[in-house]
Amino acid sequence: DAGVTQSPTHLIKTRGQHVTLRCSPISGHKSVSWYQQVLGQGPQFIFQYYEKEERGRGNFPDRFSARQFPNYSSELNVNALLLGDSALYLCASSSDRGRDTEAFFGQGTRLTVV
Amino acid sequence: QKEVEQDPGPLSVPEGAIVSLNCTYSNSAFQYFMWYRQYSRKGPELLMYTYSSGNKEDGRFTAQVDKSSKYISLFIRDSQPSDSATYLCAMREPGGSYIPTFGRGTSLIVHP
Numbered sequence: 001d002a003g004v005t006q007s008p009t010h011l012i013k014t015r016g017q018h019v020t021l022r023c024s025p026i027s028g029h030k031s032v033s034w035y036q037q038v039l040g041q042g043p044q045f046i047f048q049y050y051e052k053e054e055r056g057r058g059n060f061p062d063r064f065s066a067r068q069f070p071n072y073s074s075e076l077n078v079n080a081l082l083l084g085d086s087a088l089y090l091c092a093s094s095s096d097r098g099r100d101t102e103a104f105f106g107q108g109t110r111l112t113v114v
Numbered sequence: 115q116k117e118v119e120q121d122p123g124p125l126s127v128p129e130g131a132i133v134s135l136n137c138t139y140s141n142s143a144f145q146y147f148m149w150y151r152q153y154s155r156k157g158p159e160l161l162m163y164t165y166s167s168g169n170k171e172d173g174r175f176t177a178q179v180d181k182s183s184k185y186i187s188l189f190i191r192d193s194q195p196s197d198s199a200t201y202l203c204a205m206r207e208p209g210g211s212y213i214p215t216f217g218r219g220t221s222l223i224v225h226p
Contacts, residue, residue, distance in 0.1 A: 042216030105157035
């Protein structure tokens with residue numbers, strides 16, 4: 001059974017550009033969350049979507065946006081990239097049952113802004 | 115003060131040692147406690163999941179929660195070089211959106 005898959009795995013962008021990151025959740029999981037992890041820190045929550053509706057939003061600027069599609073996959077968009085946006089972007093999926101209510105992470109997308 | 119405090123290490127131990135990793139927290143509403151293992155340049159992997167206080171054992175791993183002290187621990191017995199990774203604690207309140215708060219992670223190095 002496939003886990004959470006993210007694409008691309010690595011990305012280099014220039015300041016001011018826009019980026020779109022993609023995520024496919026574990027089969028049967030209806031919730032997708034996005035996290036930003038900078039080197040030496042734990043993941044910081046950005047967004048959570050459940051059944052295509054935003055269920056939570058972290059303390060990130062409006063340059064960050066996301067959406068969830070009918071097949072529960074998700075996109076994270078970041079506009080007007082800054083050097084400080086360089087990080088590992090993690091997608092996690094979960095369900096509302098038992099242990100699977102906890103976050104299961106993908107391998108991440110490493111974004112470098114130059 | 116951060117909601118979840120975790121010493122970043124690194125913690126270096128010889129193979130076969132018992133490892134103790136810890137986190138403290140300030141939010142008394144936290145009821146679910148998790149430990150994730152993260153290898154370099156990979157996503158975190160859920161290792162242990164505990165509800166409320168007490169101990170939980172899974173193979174060489176034991177998770178311990180002391181809610182009265184707001185303190186959680188992960189013990190690794192007979193540590194192996196393959197255990198070398200960053201260990202993240204995470205915790206959350208019950209119900210709602212199931213969004214955990216993470217510690218910054220402790221880097222563990224197990225040398226042969």
